[in-house]
Amino acid sequence: MCQNVAQWTTCDPIGLHSVHHRHRLRLTMSGPGRPCPSRRRRQRWLQPATTGACAGRRFAGRSTTMAAREHLTRIEQLESQLELLESCQRLNDEADDALERAMQDRLPLDAAVQLLLPMLCRHTDAVAAELRTYDEDLAMRSWRWPAQRQAQRQAQRQAEAELASVSQPLDVAGEDFGAATLHFTGALDARLQARSQRLLNVWCEQLDNYLAAIARARHKHAITSQLSDALKHPVLEQGLVTAVERLRETIHIDDLILAYHHEEDRGGETLSYKVIRAGAWCCDSSRPTPNDDGHFMAAHAQRFIGGDERAVLERFGIHNPQEQVLINGIKDQRVIGRLVVSSKRGELNTFDRDLLQRFADYLRQRIVDFNREYKHLALCFPPDVVTQLLSREDYEQRYLMPAVKDVAILYADITGFTRLSEQVLKEPMLIGKLIDQWSEGVVDILWKSGGVFDKMVGDCVIGLWGPPLFDMSGRQACRLALQAAREIGDFTCRLGRSEVLPELTQAKVELGVATGLNYCPLLVGLFGPNRNYTGFSAGMNSCARLQGVASRDEVLCMDAFVSTYDDLSQFGDERQAVVKNVANPLVFRPAHSSA
Structure with missing residues (x-):
């Protein structure tokens, strides 16, 4: 039993047994085995002390009473504090349970x-x-x-x-x-x-x-929405720059390397890359700069995507990347891109990692959408023209809406194709193989000469020069068209002698091509439910009729084409031909076989 308040407080500083201590305190005040002092005696203790021993006893009694009162006051304070702590704990537990249920039930x-x-x-x-x-x-x-x-x-x-x-x-x-x-x-x-x-x-x-x-x-939803909105930009490269900048506002990024290509591009023609080094843009495929970093990235980006990233990381001084995110294709889950991020602050937290993954997912979907758009345009236009078109937000309205323009037109048709199909190749698979091999080579020649692949009708390929950018003169368009026609003839002869179709060589059959060229006004643009790029005009019909007049390995050119070409030495004597469904005879000249 403590003898004073100080000692009792030391023994029981929080008053957890207050009731028990009150009882013990009462026993101490009255003494063991004795009843509590009477009211008269308590009053005497509280009276002022007089002299002598009586005064001493009264002073001692008054001191004991004051200590007891302080003791009881302290107990009441501790009991009040304990009750408050218990109330806080009950509220805390109930609120915690309610919020947990709210999260579980969403x-x-x-x-x-x-x-x-x-x-x-x-x-x-x-x-x-x-x-x-x-x-x-x-x-x-x-x-x-x-x-x-x-x-x-x-x-x-x-x-x-x-x-x-x-x-x-x-x-x-x-x-x-x-x-x-x-x-x-x-x-x-x-x-x-x-x-x-x-x-x-x-x-x-x-x-x-x-x-x-x-x-x-x-906050994460707001950021991911901004990333998604940025990548919806009609020009992917511009949207990607905006998205990367938004990432950098949220995540502390010192170094970033991003490289990707379209899902069905296995040759690297659509390869894109972006590099941030020490917080600053270093190189960007959409904004090529004549520096060593850009040349290095263009040469190594394909290997970087494939998993051989060591050379690229060493080049840009990234020794301990905090995060690497793969961008997989939709069809076969093949890796089509890779994102590497480094921060001097150390490891990225869960929020940052999740945000990077969301960015990669959005980019993958955007690449798929972009790839679909790219593929549709690539049916007609060469890769460099497709890239130019997709670099403008309004490319369809600006370049592809139907309009009347002067265009150089080519019709090229395999001579004797019906006899080849019925008497030599015979099997549908072999006929299809010939058409595939020949048309692929012809379209490649069209594109390399700046032309557009309009369409294929049977074994006849149609090419256009001028569309869609119309950044060449009529003279240049005609000269490129004639050059392509000569190359198509040479390619067709080589294909017939190659081992691609041994049936032709065994039958000692040589392939040839008949070609017609014209330069005329043409309504050209996107037409039909499939939005195909093609053209319509009487001049185009005349070109098709002229091709039918041409014999094996002959290139016939309408008079409008010859005059626009502006070099009569490249052509033979003027001739005329009456053809079906054309009112006036066709006036044309044959082109010489070489320049």
């Missing part, structure tokens, strides 16, 4: 708040509670309990009562996130004010954590 914030506000009022004896904070859309909103109708009825009862309020700000990661307020009937003394403030603080701490999770989710 309740919206509005539903969760409807659970939390009545709970807060019940624990604090408040008549009303208000909350003002950001919702899932990161818009500031206010909630109140009781609801509006209940509040109106309650306001009538409290109209003449004085209302007291206690408020607590909400703080999420150091950012002001609103406030919570409790309303009480009547004034609050200091003890109730402190108690209410403590309970409200506990409730707000739990809500802060819940709001922080919502804020992080919404």
Whole structure:
């Protein structure tokens, strides 16, 4: 048994056994086995001391009474603190359970708040509670309990009562996130004010954590939406630059290497790359610069995508990349891109890693969409022209809408194709193989000469010069068309002598081609439900008829083509031919076999 208050406080600093100690204190005051002092004796102890021994006894009694009162006061304080701690713990546990259920059930914030506000009022004896904070859309909103109708009825009862309020700000990661307020009937003394403030603080701490999770989710959603919107830009390269800059605003990135190509491109024709070194743009395939880094990346990007990244990382001084993300294709999951990120701050957190993965997923889908668009244009135009078209947001309206333009036209047809099919090749697979091999080579010649592949009709290939950019003169278009016609003739002869189709060599059959050329006005652009790029005009029909007049390995050129070509030495004597469904005879000249 402690002999004084100081000793007792040391033995039991939090007063967990206050009732037991009160009982022991009463026994100490009255002595073991004796009843408590009578009221008269207690009064005597409290009277002022006189002289001598009587005064001494009265002083000692008064000291003991004062110590006992202090002792009891301390016990009451500790009991009050214990009750407050228990109240805080009960509110904390109940709020935690409610928020956990809300997350498990994926309740919206509005539903969760409807659970939390009545709970807060019940624990604090408040008549009303208000909350003002950001919702899932990161818009500031206010909630109140009781609801509006209940509040109106309650306001009538409290109209003449004085209302007291206690408020607590909400703080999420150091950012002001609103406030919570409790309303009480009547004034609050200091003890109730402190108690209410403590309970409200506990409730707000739990809500802060819940709001922080919502804020992080919404922040991530906002960033990923911005990344997605950036990559929806009609010009992929421009959208990609915007998306990378948005990433850098969110994630601390010192070095970044991104390389990718289209899903069905196995030759690297659509290869793109972007490099950020020490926080600055180093090289970009969409904005080529004559520096060593750009040349190096163009030469090594394909291997970098394939997994051999050591040379590229060493080149740009990245020795310990924090994150590598693969970009896989849709069809066969083949790797079509690779993203490497490095930060001097060290390892990236889960938020940053997830954001990089989202970026890679969006980019993959955008590459697929871009690839679909690229493939559609690549049916007609050479890769460099497709790249030019896709570099402009308004390329379709600007270049591909139907318009009347002067165009050089080529019709090239395998001579004797019907006899070859029926008497020599015979099998459909062999006939198809011939057409595939020949048309692939012819289209390649068209594209290398700056032409456009219009379409193929049977075994006849149609080519155009001028579209879609119309950045060449008529003279240049005609000269490129004639050059292509001569090359097509040479290629056809070589194909017939090659081992690609041994059936032709065994039958001692030589391939030949008949060609017609014209330069005329043409309505050219995208037509039909499939949006095919083609042209229509009487001059185009005349070119088709002229090709039918040409014999094996002959290139016939309409008079308009010859005059635009502006070099009569390349042509023979003028001739005429009457053809079906054309009113006037065709006027043309044969082109010499070589320049």
